[in-house]
Amino acid sequence: MSSYSSSTSTAEDMSDELETLGWYHSDLSRHAAEALLLSNGSDGSYLLRNSNEGPGCFALSVRAKDSVKHFHVMRKDSGYAFGFNEFASLQDFVNHFANQPLLGSDTGTLIVLKCPYPWRVEEPSIYESVRVHTAIQTGRTENDLVANAPSLGTKEGYLVKQGAIVKNWKQRWFTLNRYELKYFKDKMCEEPLRTLDLRACSAVQFDYSQDRVNCFCLVFPERTFYLCAKTGVEADEWIKILRWKLSQIRKGR
The missing domain is CATH 3.30.505.10 (SH2 domain)
Incomplete structure (x- = not known):
C-alpha cells in the first residue's frame, strides 16, 4: 500500500x-x-x-x-x-x-x-471579422486537427491591387495562411495568380502616395505591392495581422 x-x-x-x-x-x-x-x-x-x-x-x-x-x-x-x-x-x-x-x-x-512551440500562443489584437483560430477539421478522431489546418491567424477578402507594369487597379481575392499571402482573379478560382512569401517582406504600412484612400503597401526586395481596402477599418485589419505575421517570422530567426 x-x-x-x-x-x-x-x-x-x-x-x-x-x-x-x-x-x-x-x-x-x-x-x-x-x-x-x-x-x-x-x-x-x-x-x-x-x-x-x-x-x-x-x-x-x-x-x-x-x-x-x-x-x-x-x-x-x-x-x-x-x-x-x-x-x-x-x-x-x-x-x-x-x-x-x-x-x-x-x-x-x-x-x-x-x-x-508554446502551449499558449499570443494572438494578434485585431477586429472580430478577422478569423483568428485553429480550425478543427475531421481527422482520424473527432478531436484531431488535420495537417492542412489553417494557421492561428488567417484572413481572406477582396482588395484592389495596383499592376506592376501598367499601373491600373484591379480587384483580387486575397487569402492569408501561414506565411503565404495569395491572390486570385476572383473568389471562385482555385489557382492563385501569385503567392507572396512574407518571410521576404520587410515592412507593411499605410500608404498615402496613391490617388486612392485606404491604401497600404507590402515592401519586398524586388517590388512594393500597393493594395487598397474598401474601408479604413478593413485596411487596418490587414495591416495588423500582416505585421503580426512578420513579428512571428522574426522571432523564429
Whole structure:
C-alpha cells in the first residue's frame, strides 16, 4: 500500500514538473501536433506531448522544413530517457536541448531544435471579422486537427491591387495562411495568380502616395505591392495581422 502511494506521489510530482514546461502540450495528438507545427511553426520548432503508448511515454515533435519528426521520450523513476541518453531531472533534459540541439532523423538528417512551440500562443489584437483560430477539421478522431489546418491567424477578402507594369487597379481575392499571402482573379478560382512569401517582406504600412484612400503597401526586395481596402477599418485589419505575421517570422530567426 505504501509502495503504491509512493510511486503515485512520484508520478504526480513529475507530472507537476512537466506542467511548468511552457512547451509541454499534454494530451495533444500526433496529428494535432503536426497541424500546429506545420501551420504555425518554423523549421526547428518543437513541443513535448503525451504518447499513446502508455503512462510515462512521451513524444518530442519537431518540425524539419516541411515535415514533422516524432521522437520517443520515456520517463524512468525520477528521470527521462531520450534516445541513448538518460537525464536525472527535467532540468537536465531541457539543458540537453540548449547545449546539444541536433537530432538525427531516420533519414540521417540533422534537425536543429531552434524554438519551443508554446502551449499558449499570443494572438494578434485585431477586429472580430478577422478569423483568428485553429480550425478543427475531421481527422482520424473527432478531436484531431488535420495537417492542412489553417494557421492561428488567417484572413481572406477582396482588395484592389495596383499592376506592376501598367499601373491600373484591379480587384483580387486575397487569402492569408501561414506565411503565404495569395491572390486570385476572383473568389471562385482555385489557382492563385501569385503567392507572396512574407518571410521576404520587410515592412507593411499605410500608404498615402496613391490617388486612392485606404491604401497600404507590402515592401519586398524586388517590388512594393500597393493594395487598397474598401474601408479604413478593413485596411487596418490587414495591416495588423500582416505585421503580426512578420513579428512571428522574426522571432523564429
